Amino acid sequence: CCYPSKRKPNSHLAFKSYPLLGIGPDFLRNRHRFFDWTSDILCWSPNNTTAYCRPGMHGILTANPLNVEHILRNNFDNYPKGPSHFHTLKDFLGRGIFNADGNIWKVQRKIASFEFNTKSLRSFAITNVKEEIQTRLVPLLRKTSELNQVVDMQDILERFAFDNICKLAFNVDPGCLGGDGTAGAEFMKAFDDASLLSVARFFDVHPLWWKTKKALNIGSERRLREAIRMVHDFSDNIIRSRMEEEGGKQSTEDLLSRFVADDLNSPEFLRDIVISFILAGRDTTSSTLAWFFWLLSSRPDIEHNILDELKSIRTRTRKEIGDAYSFEELREMHYLQAAISEALRLYPPVAMDTKVCLKDDVLPDGTSVRKGWVVTYHAYAMGRMECIWGKDCREFRPERWLENGSCRQESPFRFSAFHAGPRMCLGKDMAYIQMKSIAASVVERFHIDVVDGLKCPELLLSLTIRMKGGLPVRVKERCFHN
Numbered sequence: 089c090c091y092p093s094k095r096k097p098n099s100h101l102a103f104k105s106y107p108l109l110g111i112g113p114d115f116l117r118n119r120h121r122f123f124d125w126t127s128d129i130l131c132w133s134p135n136n137t138t139a140y141c142r143p144g145m146h147g148i149l150t151a152n153p154l155n156v157e158h159i160l161r162n163n164f165d166n167y168p169k170g171p172s173h174f175h176t177l178k179d180f181l182g183r184g185i186f187n188a189d190g191n192i193w194k195v196q197r198k199i200a201s202f203e204f205n206t207k208s209l210r211s212f213a214i215t216n217v218k219e220e221i222q223t224r225l226v227p228l229l230r231k232t233s234e235l236n237q238v239v240d241m242q243d244i245l246e247r248f249a250f251d252n253i254c255k256l257a258f259n260v261d262p263g264c265l266g267g268d269g270t271a272g273a274e275f276m277k278a279f280d281d282a283s284l285l286s287v288a289r290f291f292d293v294h295p296l297w298w299k300t301k302k303a304l305n306i307g308s309e310r311r312l313r314e315a316i317r318m319v320h321d322f323s324d325n326i327i328r329s330r331m332e333e334e335g336g337k338q339s340t341e342d343l344l345s346r347f348v349a350d351d352l353n354s355p356e357f358l359r360d361i362v363i364s365f366i367l368a369g370r371d372t373t374s375s376t377l378a379w380f381f382w383l384l385s386s387r388p389d390i391e392h393n394i395l396d397e398l399k400s401i402r403t404r405t406r407k408e409i410g411d412a413y414s415f416e417e418l419r420e421m422h423y424l425q426a427a428i429s430e431a432l433r434l435y436p437p438v439a440m441d442t443k444v445c446l447k448d449d450v451l452p453d454g455t456s457v458r459k460g461w462v463v464t465y466h467a468y469a470m471g472r473m474e475c476i477w478g479k480d481c482r483e484f485r486p487e488r489w490l491e492n493g494s495c496r497q498e499s500p501f502r503f504s505a506f507h508a509g510p511r512m513c514l515g516k517d518m519a520y521i522q523m524k525s526i527a528a529s530v531v532e533r534f535h536i537d538v539v540d541g542l543k544c545p546e547l548l549l550s551l552t553i554r555m556k557g558g559l560p561v562r563v564k565e566r567c568f569h570n
């Protein structure tokens with residue numbers, strides 16, 4: 089179910105447009121397998137690009153690296169996120185970096201790029217990850233193993249990531265994984281609901297639908313309003329007290345303090361900034377790791393190679409299992425980096441990303457785009473294109489990333505999981521460090537046995553791709569003396 093079929097193109101493998109309704113009916117029919125449906129279509133479309141229309145909207149969908157480079161870098165100014173994206177997510181994200189264009193985006197990007205390159209933020213992030221692995225993740229998995237329980241690994245990873253990103257964003261530990269975490273758990277649940285319900289607006293057949301429900305305060309819009317109120321209350325309390333602390337200068341490690349230091353930022357803007365960062369760092373790493381563990385569960389050969397790599401690093405550095413890995417040791421884990429990159433290639437957390445065209449344009453493959461059309465690049469489909477990855481593109485094969493034992497860099501226009509160009513992900517390096525740290529600590533201590541591992545989990549439409557129903561696993565602690 090996860091990979092494009094090798095069927096020859098036929099009438100089902102193109103968007104079918106109906107008078108007035110556009111692709112609406114087909115969209116509704118394929119909603120449950122949206123990413124695979126659209127990937128199949130792109131796979132068989134000339135130049136891996138296709139056009140479609142929905143009521144009130146024309147769009148281009150592409151998985152062509154030349155087009156991606158054009159949209160995300162070469163003609164960047166012509167492809168902002170646009171007003172429709174802004175208004176759809178405004179209630180939740182406000183003017184935060186994820187939802188901003190133009191100057192408001194530039195200001196945040198400038199401060200954040202500087203901070204993400206500082207050693208102090210990096211070491212703050214590494215210390216937090218180490219601490220949560222040692223004090224929460226490992227004890228929880230050990231207990232699960234002793235009790236031989238089935239647990240939801242996706243949920244565990246999401247709780248971990250939420251604690252971790254809240255520490256990085258505003259130095260608050262919600263304690264969702266193993267802490268007492270009552271207020272934190274409510275915050276996480278509200279955050280989750282707000283993301284899911286906000287993104288559901290994009291999948292309505294027409295924006296008027298959600299706008300009407302919002303005006304009447306009914307159904308999903310009523311729940312969304314409540315979730316957003318809870319997220320805002322929680323964040324506002326922290327921000328208010330931080331601003332009262334001598335201009336916020338007491339804690340300088342987290343991201344909030346770095347933005348508070350800039351006196352131009354109002355409390356509402358600070359809240360928007362923080363919410364965007366939590367969103368950026370929360371679901372992305374947990375989604376990648378959930379898919380990584382699912383893929384690994386059916387490939388003992390790859391698990392074995394990872395264990396070998398970890399053993400050789402420990403032997404050289406004379407470390408015991410249980411000692412945390414340093415930044416330099418994590419950087420030496422090329423095979424693990426390659427395996428995680430494979431998970432990202434096949435299951436990019438941000439599976440599709442949409443821009444709007446400001447002025448009529450022609451893409452490098454000859455596709456015409458009119459002013460006001462939406463242009464979407466399909467990272468999930470790109471990971472399944474033979475012309476990019478070769479005939480074995482459907483296989484989980486970390487070796488494709490290795491060159492002389494090192495994990496190579498791929499062009500971000502071909503491997504677009506982290507976006508590309510001026511808006512490329514700011515947290516990429518931090519994310520790899522965090523994911524390698526977790527994966528290494530888990531894999532060397534435990535074998536993660538996915539219940540029904542041969543069945544591909546169904547994808548949930550959220551801001552990031554998640555597994556519908558979670559990832560049920562049994563955890564088996566390894567025996568260390570062999």
Ligand code: HEM
Binds near residue numbers: 373376436437512514
């Ligand atoms: C596997 C992990 C991650 C993946 C796959 C990923 C992917 C992405 C993607 C696709 C975008 C572009 C989104 C858009 O503009 O619509 C993005 C932007 C961003 N990411 Fe990440 N991300 C990851 C982890 C992180 C982490 C851990 C952080 C920080 C804590 C982070 C911070 C950001 C920020 C601040 C932006 C906005 C950049 C801008 O608009 O200028 N990301 N990321």
